[in-house]
Amino acid sequence: MKNDVFPSGTKGRGIYLPLLAGPCHLESADILDRLVELVPDEGTYFELGAWTASTACYVADHRPKATVIAADRFPDPLRAMLALANVAHRPNVRLWRGPAQSLLRLCRPGVFDVAFIDGDHHGPAVARDLRLVGRKMKPSGKICCHDYEAPKHPGVTDSVNEFCGQTEWCVSGRCWSLVVLGRSDAGAG
Ligand SMILES: C[S@@+](CC[C@H](N)C(=O)[O-])C[C@H]1O[C@@H](n2cnc3c(N)ncnc32)[C@H](O)[C@@H]1O
Numbered sequence: 001m002k003n004d005v006f007p008s009g010t011k012g013r014g015i016y017l018p019l020l021a022g023p024c025h026l027e028s029a030d031i032l033d034r035l036v037e038l039v040p041d042e043g044t045y046f047e048l049g050a051w052t053a054s055t056a057c058y059v060a061d062h063r064p065k066a067t068v069i070a071a072d073r074f075p076d077p078l079r080a081m082l083a084l085a086n087v088a089h090r091p092n093v094r095l096w097r098g099p100a101q102s103l104l105r106l107c108r109p110g111v112f113d114v115a116f117i118d119g120d121h122h123g124p125a126v127a128r129d130l131r132l133v134g135r136k137m138k139p140s141g142k143i144c145c146h147d148y149e150a151p152k153h154p155g156v157t158d159s160v161n162e163f164c165g166q167t168e169w170c171v172s173g174r175c176w177s178l179v180v181l182g183r184s185d186a187g188a189g
Pocket residue numbers: 023024025026047048049050051052053054055056071072073074075098099100101118119120
């Protein structure tokens with residue numbers, strides 16, 4: 001199906017993707033492809049901060065056998081509608097409406113292959129999310145954070161660096177402002 005309403009390309013606040021309602025909030029499509037690369041065929045991807053769910057759905061479309069879980073408070077009904085439109089025909093995507101931390105507390109440990117943290121960008125919130133997500137990752141799992149070393153979001157950089165200094169997690173890859181963390185004994189990502 002051709003999508004004339006939201007053509008692909010970079011516009012205004014993000015990338016418009018074909019077959020998705022609304023933009024995603026990333027500065028380059030390279031980030032989308034890096035996220036996809038990290039997700040095993042039948043893996044589990046978790047996104048904290050779904051917004052329109054277009055990033056989550058991009059991953060879902062490229063990893064149709066994977067399970068994609070995207071959480072957002074959805075404070076804006078329009079964003080919620082766009083997210084619902086996006087997941088409607090994608091059976092491998094589940095949306096959580098509410099604080100992502102509530103969902104994380106319900107998940108058993110060691111379930112995610114990839115977690116993409118892109119929610120509240122303030123330092124203490126990122127630190128909390130890293131700690132919560134870290135417990136839910138498989139041994140070879142990767143935690144990705146958006147806006148690392150972005151001048152507008154010093155809290156992301158500080159919290160990621162502190163988390164790496166205090167835990168077994170370390171930087172294993174980078175794509176634009178996406179930083180990829182892996183456990184120190186688990187190889188590059
Ligand atoms: C920058 S946007 C996410 C962009 C999206 N990841 C993408 O790739 O297009 C940040 C989102 O995080 C959500 N958010 C912030 N704190 C949250 C929390 N504690 N739980 C769930 N969602 C949260 C906001 O509602 C907002 O939609």
